[in-house]
Amino acid sequence: MSDSKLSAQGLNLFFGKKQVLKNISISFKKNQVTALIGPSGCGKSTLLRTFNRMHDLSPDARIEGLIKLDELNIYDKKIQVTEIRKRIGMVFQKPNPLPKSIYENMEYALKIHNFPKQEIPALIENALKESYLWDEVKDELNKPAVQLSGGQQQRLCIARTVVLRPEIILMDEPCSALDPISTSKIEELIVRLKKDYTIVIVTHNMQQAQRISDDVAFMYLGELMEFDICNNIFKNPKNELTKNYVGGHFG
Amino acid sequence: MNNTIKNRERTDWWFRQLFRATGLLTIGLLGGIFMMLLLNSIAFFIHVSPVDFFTGSQWDPESAESKYGIAPLLVSTGLVTIGAMIIAVPLGVLTAAFLSEVAPQRLKMFLKPIIEMLAAIPSVAIGFLGIVLVGPGIAKLFGIQNGLNAMNGSVLLAVMALPTIITISEDAINSVPKAHREASLALGANRWETIFKVVIPAAMPGLIAAVMLGLGRALGETMTVLMATGNAAVLPKSFLDAVRTITATIAIEMGEVPYQTTHYFALFAIALVLFAITLAINLVGEYFAGRLRKFQS
Ligand SMILES: Nc1ncnc2c1ncn2[C@@H]1O[C@H](COP(=O)(O)OP(=O)(O)OP(=O)(O)O)[C@@H](O)[C@H]1O
Ligand SMILES: [Mg+2]
Numbered sequence: 001m002s003d004s005k006l007s008a009q010g011l012n013l014f015f016g017k018k019q020v021l022k023n024i025s026i027s028f029k030k031n032q033v034t035a036l037i038g039p040s041g042c043g044k045s046t047l048l049r050t051f052n053r054m055h056d057l058s059p060d061a062r063i064e065g066l067i068k069l070d071e072l073n074i075y076d077k078k079i080q081v082t083e084i085r086k087r088i089g090m091v092f093q094k095p096n097p098l099p100k101s102i103y104e105n106m107e108y109a110l111k112i113h114n115f116p117k118q119e120i121p122a123l124i125e126n127a128l129k130e131s132y133l134w135d136e137v138k139d140e141l142n143k144p145a146v147q148l149s150g151g152q153q154q155r156l157c158i159a160r161t162v163v164l165r166p167e168i169i170l171m172d173e174p175c176s177a178l179d180p181i182s183t184s185k186i187e188e189l190i191v192r193l194k195k196d197y198t199i200v201i202v203t204h205n206m207q208q209a210q211r212i213s214d215d216v217a218f219m220y221l222g223e224l225m226e227f228d229i230c231n232n233i234f235k236n237p238k239n240e241l242t243k244n245y246v247g248g249h250f251g
Numbered sequence: 252m253n254n255t256i257k258n259r260e261r262t263d264w265w266f267r268q269l270f271r272a273t274g275l276l277t278i279g280l281l282g283g284i285f286m287m288l289l290l291n292s293i294a295f296f297i298h299v300s301p302v303d304f305f306t307g308s309q310w311d312p313e314s315a316e317s318k319y320g321i322a323p324l325l326v327s328t329g330l331v332t333i334g335a336m337i338i339a340v341p342l343g344v345l346t347a348a349f350l351s352e353v354a355p356q357r358l359k360m361f362l363k364p365i366i367e368m369l370a371a372i373p374s375v376a377i378g379f380l381g382i383v384l385v386g387p388g389i390a391k392l393f394g395i396q397n398g399l400n401a402m403n404g405s406v407l408l409a410v411m412a413l414p415t416i417i418t419i420s421e422d423a424i425n426s427v428p429k430a431h432r433e434a435s436l437a438l439g440a441n442r443w444e445t446i447f448k449v450v451i452p453a454a455m456p457g458l459i460a461a462v463m464l465g466l467g468r469a470l471g472e473t474m475t476v477l478m479a480t481g482n483a484a485v486l487p488k489s490f491l492d493a494v495r496t497i498t499a500t501i502a503i504e505m506g507e508v509p510y511q512t513t514h515y516f517a518l519f520a521i522a523l524v525l526f527a528i529t530l531a532i533n534l535v536g537e538y539f540a541g542r543l544r545k546f547q548s
Contacts, residue, residue, distance in 0.1 A: 052437060086439035096430040099453045099546040108448065112440045144546040160438065 005030040005198040006051060006088070006168055011065035013046060013055070020046050022222040024065075028168070028215070033190060033199045035209040035230070038219035039245065044202045045093075047219070048170050051200070052088045053081050069167070086113055089161035093173040095153035097145035102137050102156060105145050109160050127163035131155045132189055151182025158189065162197075169193065171201040175208065187212050206246055210234055218242045288523040295319075295516030304520065310484040310500070312514040319517050321524060323486045327401065327494035328525070330487055331476060334405025335412055335469045340462055342409070343416030344451070347461075350417070351424040352446050370414035374474040381407045381479030395491055399481035402490040407475050412465035419464060423457020424450060453547065456540035463536040470529055473498040497525045 007027035013020050020043050028034045036044045046055075053074065055061040067074050074084050097105050106124040115123065128134040133155045137148070145156055154174055161169055171190070175183040190199060190212050203209050209216055209230070216233040218226045218241070226239045237243040296304070299319050307320020346366075350359055385406050386398030427450050435445040451458070473496075481493025484500065495503075501518050508514045 054433070054437065057436070082439040082441050084439075085437055090437040092430065092433065092437075094430060096428075096434040098431055098434055098449055101546070108435075108440075109438045112438065112444050112448075146547060147545075157434070164438065 003030045004028065005070065006200070007068050008047075008050070009066045009068075011047075011050065011063070011067065013043075013050060013064075014062045015058070016060045020222050021050070024224045026217055026224055026227055028198055028200055030198050031194055031196075032214040033194050033201060033212050034215040034217060035213035036200065036202045036217050036219060037204070037206070037209055037245070038225075040204075042219045043222045044219055045172050048090075048172055048200060048202055051168070051170055052085050052090050054090070056081060082112075086164055087166055088168045088170060089164060089166035091154070091157050091161055091169065091171040091174045094177055095150055095157050097148070097153050097156055097160075100145060101142045102145050102148070103141040105156060105160055106163055109164055113164060123163055127159045130162055130193070131159035132185060133159055149182070151178045151185060154178060154182070154186060155189065158186070158193075162193065166197065168198045168200065171199065173202050173204065176204065183208070206234070206248070218245060220245075285526070288519055288526060291516050291519035292523045294511075295513065295520040298513045299517070308486055310495075312504070312508075312517060317513065319513075321497075321521055323484050324495060324497045324500050324521060325524065326486055327480070327484075328470065328496040328498070328528075330401045330490065330494060331404040331408060331480060331496055332466065332469045334402060334490060335408035336462070336466060338405060338409035339412045339416055339465055339469075343413050343461070343465065344420050344458055346413075347417050347420035347424055348446055348451060351421050352442075352450065366414050366417050369410065370418075372411075374411065374472060375478070377407050377411060378475040378478030381475065386479060389491075393491055397481065397493070399479055399493060400491050401480060401487055401494045404476045404480040404494065404496075405490065407479055408469040408472055411472060411475065412468045415468055416461045416465040419461035420454070420458050423454040423461060426457065427453045455543050456547075459536050459540045459543075463533055466532060467529055470525065470532075471498060473502050477502055497521050 004027040007025075009025050011021055011024040024047065036047065038044055049055055050063060050067060051074075055063065063075065069084070069087065072079070074088075098108060100108065103124065106127065107120060110120050110123060125134065125138075128137065133152060136152060137143075137156075145153065148156060154177075158169075158174070175186055178186065187208060190201065193199060194214075201213070213230045216228065216230050217224055218233060218237075218239070220241055226233065226237060226242045228238075232238075233242060234246050237246060304319055304321055306322070307318055308322050309318040309320045310323050311318040350362060354362065381403050382399070386400075386403045388398065389400070389403055389406075390396065390398030431449055431453050432445055435449040436442075440448070476494075476496045477499040480495065480499070482495045482499060482503065483493035484495045485492075487494045501522055504514070505518055508518065
């Protein structure tokens with residue numbers, strides 16, 4: 001546990017009276033890819049969104065328990081949520097570029113965190129290269145981002161997150177809206193990014209989880225049923241439900 | 252079986268004719284109004300040269316040498332309208348942003364009907380307000396004799412344009428997808444950065460439409476400006492001068508002018524100019540809104 005980067009302890013989450021996350025304790029290791037799997041509605045997205053405090057926006061969400069980024073309690077009242085979100089980036093299921101140009105999408109992220117003006121172009125170029133998008137867009141950086149293909153948009157969203165040099169990247173089914181070729185590009189990207197970042201990814205695709213993840217967490221009805229290294233979850237699951245789920249028998 | 256298909260096709264045909272007819276009727280009406288303005292204006296320009304009309308600095312049809320310079324009226328209309336927009340656009344857009352992004356639900360439920368009620372006040376009542384309240388207020392504030400001037404008109408027209416601008420802007424802001432807000436917040440932007448740098452720019456085409464409608468309301472308003480701006484058809488030098496807009500001029504003079512005289516035709520000519528301005532503003536707005544829409548999915 002010494003190399004734990006992000007962890008939750010005794011996490012409960014309620015939407016109004018409905019409990020969606022039940023006593024979840026989990027820890028994500030530095031420079032690893034952890035996949036969250038489980039049937040639809042089991043709370044994967046909800047769990048992911050507790051880590052960058054996206055639930056702050058919904059007034060009826062109530063959270064109990066402790067979430068720590070290194071030694072920092074991210075729900076500490078003294079801490080600015082904007083700082084947390086800079087350190088813990090998020091990529092959404094549906095690519096969500098802002099209604100601005102490609103360049104402005106990248107620039108926006110840097111500007112709100114007051115990066116020095118003269119450094120911005122180089123940082124943008126670098127992040128686009130890291131996200132394997134540079135060669136495709138370098139001649140049309142002023143084009144509206146929505147005119148990119150879905151896969152390119154998603155890589156732009158990843159680049160926009162990466163450009164801030166976060167410590168953790170949360171991804172909620174980042175490939176579910178993409179074709180197989182774009183998907184494999186993004187998987188390749190994820191594997192490369194883990195060198196520098198800690199990645200937590202929600203996926204419904206069992207092959208994808210096996211291809212890219214080091215650890216796998218299986219969730220069921222708001223509970224964490226099993227958490228282990230990827231190989232154990234898929235080859236040698238301890239829990240009967242995990243076995244059925246990864247074997248494709250339900251969910 | 253065959254019969255039902257035939258029936259459906261017949262209904263389909265009838266509906267298509269109906270829509271075509273209503274469409275043509277609208278276009279016909281617009282075209283008719285335009286033609287009426289145009290033909291009467293041509294009759295005017297036979298007697299008065301367009302150069303004199305556009306460059307003359309006096310509007311005095313009743314005098315011995317009958318001056319038909321549109322400039323004082325045009326500048327009056329421009330001054331009052333621009334003043335109104337300077338007040339109403341920032342206030343309207345910010346109010347809309349506040350209502351849609353910041354205000355708690357209960358405050359919103361309280362404010363929205365009030366704003367909508369503002370739109371229902373008759374323009375005569377607003378003009379009255381200008382005479383007894385806003386005008387004297389302006390006079391006191393600036394230490395002048397008489398507050399019936401361009402600024403008074405601007406304030407009142409701003410009040411009248413506000414409900415339109417707020418309501419339509421709020422719709423535009425509300426329809427900005429939640430995904431844009433989440434994208435911005437997830438990057439670590441705070442609420443204000445998200446509102447001003449993402450939500451409002453994303454709503455811009457709708458906001459332009461809102462401003463256009465508000466502007467149309469202000470440009471075309473007659474009774475309020477007639478009552479509250481002093482009605483001096485002289486080139487104004489500042490917002491504190493009395494003015495007379497194109498609309499007020501038509502309203503004042505149309506009732507007294509003999510049928511089919513040069514003066515009568517002149518009023519159509521200035522109406523045509525107003526029509527052209529409104530049209531041009533809408534086209535320009537549409538052009539910019541269209542350019543911005545390219546950035547949206
Ligand atoms: N804002 C909300 N208010 C109330 N209930 C919610 C809210 N968001 C999610 N839920 C409920 O919480 C539960 C978990 O939802 P969540 O989106 O986390 O599931 P998921 O595992 O991500 O599912 P999927 O695989 O379909 O994306 C669901 O029952 C959902 O209806
Ligand atoms: Mg989900």
